[in-house]
Amino acid sequence: MGESVPRSSGRRWAVVVVALAVAACGSLAVVRLTDTGGTRTAGAGVDRAAAERDLRSRVSPLTPVVVRTPGGYEAACYDQHGHITFWRRTATGWHELAQSMYPQDVGDGPGSYDEHGVGVQGAMLPGMNDAVYIVNGPFSGDGSGNAVTFGNGPDGWGRLAPSKPQQLISSGTGNSSLDPGIYSTERFSRGTLETEENTGVFSTAFGAGFPLRREWRGAADRLVEKGDNIVMASATSAPDGTVPALPSATPPDGTYGGLLIDATVEAGKARPGTGPRIKVTVQGSPVSAACAAAGTCRPGVNTGTASVTAAADAPTVYPVRANGRDAYITGPLWPLAGLADALWGPGSDPGIDSPYADPRYFKDRGNSPWYIPAGLHATAFEIVRGEAVELTFRDGVVTAIRQVRSAL
DSSP: BBBOOOOOSSEEEEEEEEEEEETTTTTEEEEEEEEEEEEEEGOOOOOOHHHHHHHHHHTTSSSSEEEEEETTTEEEEESSSSSEEEEEEEEEEEEEEEEEOOOGGGGGOOOOOOOOEEEEEEETTTTTTEEEEEEEEEOOSSSSEEEEEEEEEEEEEEEEEESSEEEEEOOOOOOOOOOEEEEEEEEEEEEEEEEOOOOOOOOHHHHSSEEEEEEEEOSEEEEEOOOOOEEEEEEEEEOOEEEEEEOSOOOOSSEEEEEEEEEEEEEEOTTSSSSEEEEEEEEEEEEEEEHHHHHOOOTTTTOOOEEEEETTTOOOEEEETTTTTTEEEEEEEETTTTTHHSSSSSTSSSBOOOOGGGGGGGGTSSSSSOOOGGGOOOOOOBTTTHHHHEEEEEEEEEEEEEEEEOOO
């Protein structure tokens, strides 16, 4: 594993070699850098193109990624064999700050580096002292780990990893395995770093469509969590009264009933940084708590099947068992999809045997985009084909969905 050091003072540095890491394509000096004076702002008096040409001539065959900073320029230079170095331009030109390693491509076998497909992006995030760099590549072999970020911090340049609660801080070292800090995807968005991860119950199969998404803002020598897409469940009341059958996919504003036929991820609709939309297909039917519990809700006269779409995090109500009693809790829409594509074919069991259908998988905040606090005492819920649902529309859009099945 490469060690990246120095503390970020923006001054000139003398290089002291302290170790040697041997990689597949040669050797990588692991360095500590000693402050010898100079200032952060001394490298600003040259245009970007000239600065990049100068650096490229020094680091070839590495590829430089130059970022303009308030004091001038910083850069990350990388190859396709795990090497990454960090540079700053001062009045006397470019100076190497640290050398490190990005993760191995474990999909090609232990100790292997992929020789294609690795790329680096850099940005100067508001509030940060130094530039931040995302390294994208096929690091996990199963598609769950494709990005790692490097930056400068209290322990020098290195991989940014979860350290203190809700903070990403430089480890001061490189990364040669699937350590914390490797994410499914990372991107710079609106002056922040956005990460997506598939954790806990979320394998590639389950989580790729509904990742846990966090935004991180700059705070001098670290990134601090700004927000996430976690929906926290809460208790809610049982439905009251009977709602009319859903007449079409675009009804007037109001709440309508139906029998759940299918719930799938709408193909081709996901955009970077957003969750996919869910297509819900129902057969229009008057719905009440009584008929739902008895399984006697029936399609209305002259009502057919309609498919509607809604955001993956659209407010949804689920029936559960809590303290031995029937109850309802709130959540996002995406668990309703479950494994519908795989299990709802001809002859399949009408229930969805999915990790989504067990509240225990959602009891730890940060384990998925849905958090069910232990205080709700939710112990079981299920998603069943033919179950009664209520859909609320506003301006032609589904704004809420409620399962109406209280007898589990």
